[in-house]
Amino acid sequence: MSSQTPSQTVGPFFSHALTPSWNGRPPIAGTQLADERTPGTLIRIEGRVLDGAGDPVTDALVEIWQARHDGAYPDGSDTFYGFGRASTDAEGRFWFQTVKPGALPENGAPHVNAAVFARGMLNHAFTRIYFSDEQAENSRDPVLASIGPARRKSLVASLRDSAGPPVYDFEICLQGVHETVFFDA
Amino acid sequence: MTANQILNPRDWSSHPRQAHPDYKSTLLRSQQHPLVPLPQSLSELTGPVFGHCGLTGQDADLTRNAVRDGEAIGERIIVAGRLIDESGRAVPNALIEVWQANAAGRYVHSQDQHEAPLDPNFLGTGRALTDSAGRYRFTTIRPGAYPWRNHPNAWRPAHIHFSVFGTAFIQRLVTQMYFPGDPLLALDPIFNATADAAARQRLVAGYSTELTEPEWALGFEFDIVLRGPQATPLES
Ligand SMILES: [Fe+3]
Numbered sequence: 001m002s003s004q005t006p007s008q009t010v011g012p013f014f015s016h017a018l019t020p021s022w023n024g025r026p027p028i029a030g031t032q033l034a035d036e037r038t039p040g041t042l043i044r045i046e047g048r049v050l051d052g053a054g055d056p057v058t059d060a061l062v063e064i065w066q067a068r069h070d071g072a073y074p075d076g077s078d079t080f081y082g083f084g085r086a087s088t089d090a091e092g093r094f095w096f097q098t099v100k101p102g103a104l105p106e107n108g109a110p111h112v113n114a115a116v117f118a119r120g121m122l123n124h125a126f127t128r129i130y131f132s133d134e135q136a137e138n139s140r141d142p143v144l145a146s147i148g149p150a151r152r153k154s155l156v157a158s159l160r161d162s163a164g165p166p167v168y169d170f171e172i173c174l175q176g177v178h179e180t181v182f183f184d185a
Numbered sequence: 186m187t188a189n190q191i192l193n194p195r196d197w198s199s200h201p202r203q204a205h206p207d208y209k210s211t212l213l214r215s216q217q218h219p220l221v222p223l224p225q226s227l228s229e230l231t232g233p234v235f236g237h238c239g240l241t242g243q244d245a246d247l248t249r250n251a252v253r254d255g256e257a258i259g260e261r262i263i264v265a266g267r268l269i270d271e272s273g274r275a276v277p278n279a280l281i282e283v284w285q286a287n288a289a290g291r292y293v294h295s296q297d298q299h300e301a302p303l304d305p306n307f308l309g310t311g312r313a314l315t316d317s318a319g320r321y322r323f324t325t326i327r328p329g330a331y332p333w334r335n336h337p338n339a340w341r342p343a344h345i346h347f348s349v350f351g352t353a354f355i356q357r358l359v360t361q362m363y364f365p366g367d368p369l370l371a372l373d374p375i376f377n378a379t380a381d382a383a384a385r386q387r388l389v390a391g392y393s394t395e396l397t398e399p400e401w402a403l404g405f406e407f408d409i410v411l412r413g414p415q416a417t418p419l420e421s
Contacts, residue, residue, distance in 0.1 A: 002271050002410045004196040005387050006379045008361040009210075011346060013292040017284030017310035018348060023293075028238055028280065028312065052213035059296070065233060065354045073227055076234035083233035106226065113228055113354055120210025122201035122378050124359060126223075147221060174214045184195065184220035185229045185355045 007124070010117040012059045019061070019087040033064075033084045033098040040069025040099030044167045045129060045157060048092045049116065052175030056092025060118040061085065062172070064096060064129070066111075071102035100131070100166070109137035109144065111155075116172055116182075125182040129170050132158040147181055154180040189230040190414040192353060193271055199387070201378035208374040209335050225355070232354040235280040235314065244312045247283075247325035251308035258304050259288025259326035261402040264345065264362070264390065268319045271413030275319030281409075282348040283311045283323055290329030290343075299331050324402065330369055342369035342376065351411045362407045363389045 010018075021027050034042060045064075049057040064084045067073050074082035086094040103110045112129040130138055138144055144152055157168035172180050204215035223229070243250050248257045264283075268276045286292050286309060289301035293308050309328075313321045328343045344361040351357070363370060370376050370389070379385045387410070396404020 002269060002273055002408075002413075003384065003387065004199045004271060004412060005358060005360055005408075005410045006384050007200045007358060008346075008388065009208075009375060010348075010359050011361075013286075013294040013297055014284060014346065014348075016293045016308060017282055017346070020310065023308075025308075025310075028235060028282065029233070052217075055213075057214065063357075065228075065231075067228070073231040074233070075231075076236055081233055081237070104227075107228055108226070111228070115354070115357055117359055118214055120208070120212075120214035121203075122205060122208070122211065122215075122375070123195075123203065124357065125216060125220075126355065128228075143223060151218075175217055179216060179218050182216055182218075182220050183223035185223040185225055 007122060009119055009122050010061055010124070012119040014061060015087050019085060027085065029081065029083050029085045031084060031086045031094070031096050033082065033096060034080060038080050038099050040102070042097065042165050043100050044095060044097050044165065045112070045170055046093070046095045046167060047170040047172060049088050049094070049118070049172045049174065050092060054176070056088070057118055057174065058088055058090050058092055060088040060092070060116060062088070062094050063115045064098070065113045066098065067101040067104075067107065069099045069102050071104035071107060103137055109134055109141035116174070118174070121174070125174070126185060127172065127180050127182050128155050130156045131168060132156050151181050154178065189227060191225050192230070192355060192412045193415050195412065198381055199379065199384040202380070205374065205378040208378055229355045230353045232350060232352055232356070234278070235350070236278060240312055240314055245321070245323050247307065247309060247311045247323060250311065252306045255306050257307040257326050261324065262327045263322065263324055263396050263398065263402050263404040264407055265320065265322035265396055265404065266407040266409060268315045268321060268349065268409050268411070270351070270411045272416070274413070275315070275317070276351055276411060277315055277317045277319055279315045279319070279352070280350045281313050281315065281321050283325070283345050285309045285325065285328040285345045286331050288326050288329050290331035301329070301331070327364075335374060340369055342367045342373050347409065349409055349411065356411045358409070358411060360409070361388060364405070365389055365392055
């Protein structure tokens with residue numbers, strides 16, 4: 001038996017390696033997981049990361065992992081890899097263009113998994129992004145049901161009232177009254 | 186590891202606590218609510234694969250992958266090791282990304298204001314996939330220590346940042362590798378945020394004569410251990 005290697009913070013200086021597009025270098029994965037050719041509904045998730053004082057976290061890294069439109073998890077056999085990576089900007093904002101994940105009964109309501117990393121976070125934090133226009137599925141989801149209604153809201157991205165392709169807003173609060181639900185899976 | 190096997194929990198005696206007041210940036214960024222337990226499903230037990238990325242040996246050689254008009258400056262080193270899980274099994278085809286300061290302790294980053302020279306031939310980033318035995322290998326320059334403003338006269342011990350994927354999204358690990366015998370380790374709030382001394386020691390690479398290449402580079406061995414499959418199946 002070996003023992004787990006401890007986590008350490010991502011620190012403030014990861015972007016030349018993990019999100020290097022600004023530097024003219026190809027990223028291993030970026031903010032656009034899908035385009036018009038990808039089967040499924042093309043969506044945007046736009047978010048912000050805030051700290052315990054409500055200030056934007058301008059040096060966070062957000063990674064997502066999700067199912068395809070049919071609910072199956074990507075295995076590298078098609079061009080939708082299901083993984084995205086974004087660093088937050090000067091206002092703490094990030095965005096992803098992807099397809100809405102489908103739901104298989106064993107997976108619960110449609111959701112995107114997210115991992116949040118930042119300076120000052122010694123361990124990264126796992127959360128889930130559910131969708132506000134999936135009320136029926138959400139009401140049957142055992143994970144959402146396991147959380148009190150006040151905090152449950154933090155996991156549901158809200159569909160913006162706008163024309164064009166769907167845009168969902170999702171705020172990640174690292175600490176405080178509005179702290180996002182983070183999981184220990 | 187067999188596909189989608191339930192994993193051991195995160196070992197909180199090895200990982201640092203969330204809030205560690207000596208490390209000032211944790212004050213407003215650590216979670217105050219306890220983490221919510223989440224049963225492991227396919228959502229957690231699957232994860233991205235990176236075989237399509239077309240990584241080459243060049244991506245793992247930081248002394249060459251950003252050369253413009255000369256050689257990267259500093260002490261050449263080889264950093265290699267195995268990526269395994271808690272059961273000792275190799276994790277093959279896994280993406281490992283590294284980043285670091287240059288020999289003078291400076292990052293290629295707009296927010297790094299340390300008054301030390303940039304090296305035009307060194308970017309300080311590398312990527313590799315582990316081989317069938319879970320092994321990886323980087324050639325790089327030994328990074329310098331650098332100051333940070335956490336407390337008066339604070340210096341980070343020399344370190345290389347590692348980003349590691351397993352087969353499951355919840356095996357994700359971001360960590361830092363340190364060098365043996367560094368006097369700054371005892372003073373570093375980030376390193377010491379891990380309470381357990383034996384766990385901290387797993388962040389320190391070992392000098393390796395086998396990896397050391399004569400007339401060329403010192404070698405350091407750094408093995409990385411991810412969460413492994415649960416040894417005893419849950420009774421249901
Ligand atoms: Fe660093």
